[in-house]
Amino acid sequence: ALAEMFEIDRYALAMTASVQADVLVNFTRYEFQPAMSRLQIFCSEDLGAFYLDILKDRLYTADKNSVARRSAQTAIHHITHALIKLLAPVTSFTAEEAWKDLHIGHETESIFTELIHTLPDPANAQALIDKWNRLREIRAQAMRQIEAVRTNGEIGSSLAAELDVYASGDDYHLLASLEDDLRFVFIVSRATLHEAPGDLRIAVSPSPHKKCERCWHHRADVGADPEHPEICGRCVDNLFGLGELRHHA
Template identity: 50%
Template structure:
């Protein structure tokens, strides 16, 4: 980038057209120890990254809008396992980002925040969480566990964003605090609740995510072949052994929620494979899972058993996802 060569972009133009936070994001994402580069293509990538961050924040705020942290917060011991895993991921993000801030390595903070948004949250945790947030009873332990985790994630995430995308962070903080005159800049780093065994939890769910990638590929192959229209129209059979089998077998029936399909079969076998198969059962009008018990209750012919239970009974029991 050289002014004499005319290949510069005026900062004011970037701020006026794309917003001040995009300019700030570019400055933070650039490794100032080397050559500083800026172009329309670089700015386009940053706009996409910012949009992903903003959409993640919208999801977090929307799904904690009815959550009273003072009265509804569950202790971590009562959270579902995947929520405790998300807490462990958030702690790792916060610890790493704080260290990078202290070293003035802002580009590493931006990279970590982007990865957290796109891979850990959007590409995994939040995608799995939607079923629980949207189908379980509003005050159920399963939903309160999810919202407890989301509340802590939001509190930590907005503080980590504040030094970089300060205007966006202030928007979010005004919603969280309920006071437009309050500022996120007056806050300390969020104190995440402690939990034992986070290293083991991270290792276990790394295995689960590895298998989930294979499951996603198998489901996508069925979709591309025109055999299914959505992942929930299929069941999945997983054959594996060792650490993979141990990690997956602990999840029990919750495994289908992790893989976002309607049924899972886990078989211990030295020859590993993942097979997706279209299911012929009816689709529940409420949760969209394809289940054999859809219509089993004459009073609710379009619903599956778990939705009937969530709406009119004691609610389904979940322990992991």
């Protein structure tokens, strides 16, 4: 059910619906260049550089039947169907080929017999977009500081980093709403939020902990289970237990 999907997945659906609405307006005016530009930016920046980048951890590490993974797959299903149909008027042969590949093993007609995809409509979609747009601004600030530490040779990937985020007011409550999932949004091994007066500040430090061979997060509990000395506690839970609890990202 839509209400059970993770917040970031509902945000991705709301983003896609907004893009689809804009592109359809362009099509009614025969404005194909701005339509394709909007789709290109959506694919490269909104999906590739943000949503899918964060999603990889969940798809790679969560149990295949978990709510975490199924929520991600549901969002990807809808986004893929919407995008192929929006691209079809301009990239006709590519869209037709992609449509048939998407339905291998199932009878399907040409994509040009299809209607525009009906996307799920998350509750409070605009509020969701506003919230996550601000989170993306904060994330961009964090990524710049992580990159500076990486350039200095102190870390390799961002997962070798830990963050301490100092925030107040609306930003503090916004970040606090993500709970422990904050580290997944920043793609770091630890993200600790502190309520502090003044402007938003982010401190980056190399993680002192061992790297999990499965999820690549640096965690204090890597090797805590003697039967699985190379992986962290959440990976043990995902592989052999009930699975980790995540709600937002």
